[in-house]
Amino acid sequence: AQSVTQPDIHITVSEGASLELRCNYSYGATPYLFWYVQSPGQGLQLLLKYFSGDTLVQGIKGFEAEFKRSQSSFNLRKPSVHWSDAAEYFCAVGAREYGNKLVFGAGTILRVKS
Amino acid sequence: NAGVTQTPKFQVLKTGQSMTLQCAQDMNHEYMSWYRQDPGMGLRLIHYSVGAGITDQGEVPNGYNVSRSTTEDFPLRLLSAAPSQTSVYFCASSRTQGNTEAFFGQGTRLTVV
Numbered sequence: 001a002q003s004v005t006q007p008d009i010h011i012t013v014s015e016g017a018s019l020e021l022r023c024n025y026s027y028g029a030t031p032y033l034f035w036y037v038q039s040p041g042q043g044l045q046l047l048l049k050y051f052s053g054d055t056l057v058q059g060i061k062g063f064e065a066e067f068k069r070s071q072s073s074f075n076l077r078k079p080s081v082h083w084s085d086a087a088e089y090f091c092a093v094g095a096r097e098y099g100n101k102l103v104f105g106a107g108t109i110l111r112v113k114s
Numbered sequence: 115n116a117g118v119t120q121t122p123k124f125q126v127l128k129t130g131q132s133m134t135l136q137c138a139q140d141m142n143h144e145y146m147s148w149y150r151q152d153p154g155m156g157l158r159l160i161h162y163s164v165g166a167g168i169t170d171q172g173e174v175p176n177g178y179n180v181s182r183s184t185t186e187d188f189p190l191r192l193l194s195a196a197p198s199q200t201s202v203y204f205c206a207s208s209r210t211q212g213n214t215e216a217f218f219g220q221g222t223r224l225t226v227v
Binding site: 004006009032034036041042043044045046049051090092094096099100101102104105106107 | 118149154155156157158159162172173204206211212213215216218219220221
């Protein structure tokens with residue numbers, strides 16, 4: 001079955017430090033991938049997406065992610081974290097071969113210390 | 115520009131009660147879906163619809179019903195609430211099913227006692 005793994009439940013970084021959130025997937029087909037962010041008490045907002053083409057994608061708020069097919073990964077990065085980036089981050093994966101149903105990872109909670 | 119609107123934001127039910135969570139979108143999106151969010155489990159798909167009159171089950175459909183009589187509305191019904199249905203529920207819509215951005219509502223926090 002399809003699965004999405006976000007290995008880190010919590011991550012704490014200092015403001016101004018770089019960030020990498022990991023996402024690994026298990027799919028028997030070519031997937032499309034998303035990263036969403038959820039602030040406390042809010043819905044999910046799309047940060048970026050990968051459908052095809054250039055494997056390095058840029059998103060909003062200075063985030064980027066790289067699709068690595070050989071590693072089945074789609075890690076999210078930001079060079080310098082701001083206190084306002086504290087939130088929960090979800091990786092989501094879908095594929096036409098699996099009915100285009102999105103499967104979400106369990107989420108990573110990011111804490112930013114000043 | 116409302117996007118996806120969910121009501122209510124909070125609800126407390128007694129075991130065995132029924133209720134309907136409302137979801138409406140004003141973007142003329144074909145695809146709508148309901149998810150539940152539980153700690154450490156991410157979002158799991160309950161039901162989805164690819165257009166008016168068409169619905170299908172997701173990963174965790176038991177105990178829930180849906181209907182899609184119009185493009186705009188996609189209500190989720192809890193038939194007989196159970197404590198295991200305590201969760202945060204999100205409605206989402208997207209232009210089509212597949213590799214298009216999903217827009218999420220603000221969520222409904224449901225507690226079943």
